Amino acid sequence: MSKLTHLDEAGNAAMVDISAKAATVREAVAEGRIAMSAEALTAIREGAVKKGDVLATARIAGIMAAKKTSELIPLCHPLALSKVAVDFEFEEKGIRVTALARLTGQTGVEMEAMTAASVALLTIYDMAKALDKGMVISGVRLLSKSGGKSGDWHAE
Numbered sequence: 001m002s003k004l005t006h007l008d009e010a011g012n013a014a015m016v017d018i019s020a021k022a023a024t025v026r027e028a029v030a031e032g033r034i035a036m037s038a039e040a041l042t043a044i045r046e047g048a049v050k051k052g053d054v055l056a057t058a059r060i061a062g063i064m065a066a067k068k069t070s071e072l073i074p075l076c077h078p079l080a081l082s083k084v085a086v087d088f089e090f091e092e093k094g095i096r097v098t099a100l101a102r103l104t105g106q107t108g109v110e111m112e113a114m115t116a117a118s119v120a121l122l123t124i125y126d127m128a129k130a131l132d133k134g135m136v137i138s139g140v141r142l143l144s145k146s147g148g149k150s151g152d153w154h155a156e
Helices: 038-046 054-067 110-128
Strands: 024-035 083-091 094-105 136-146
Touching: 024 110, 038 094, 038 110, 054 083, 054 094, 054 110, 083 110, 094 110, 110 136
Parallel strands: none
Antiparallel strands: 024 094, 024 136, 083 094
């Protein structure tokens, strides 16, 4: 009925059968940003947020989220991730989050990288919302993926 990979012949939602796919090293990198007031940005940078270390907490949250992606996103396979890294870069009006997910397996890790970035951003918001309820999360996207039959891909 459809060429969509998550639909069966009858059009019903279905998990893709990856049993015949070769295990290869697969990696994905995603990013997102959170814009905030100068007060909130300074407090995070100086470690002065009353709830604690915002970036350390966001890093742990992002890593944990990547590991739970299959519980959050329907039809994602549970994966044995070999690496998840979440990094932060201060920008003029906010923070950029970059998340990397890697494994040797039969399916890609794009959703795990994007989930890690998204939850890290949400955690920053949660930790600093007392300082700025108007923070804006934006630009969550896949930057690159490698491995598997479709090969490498990089955002423009």
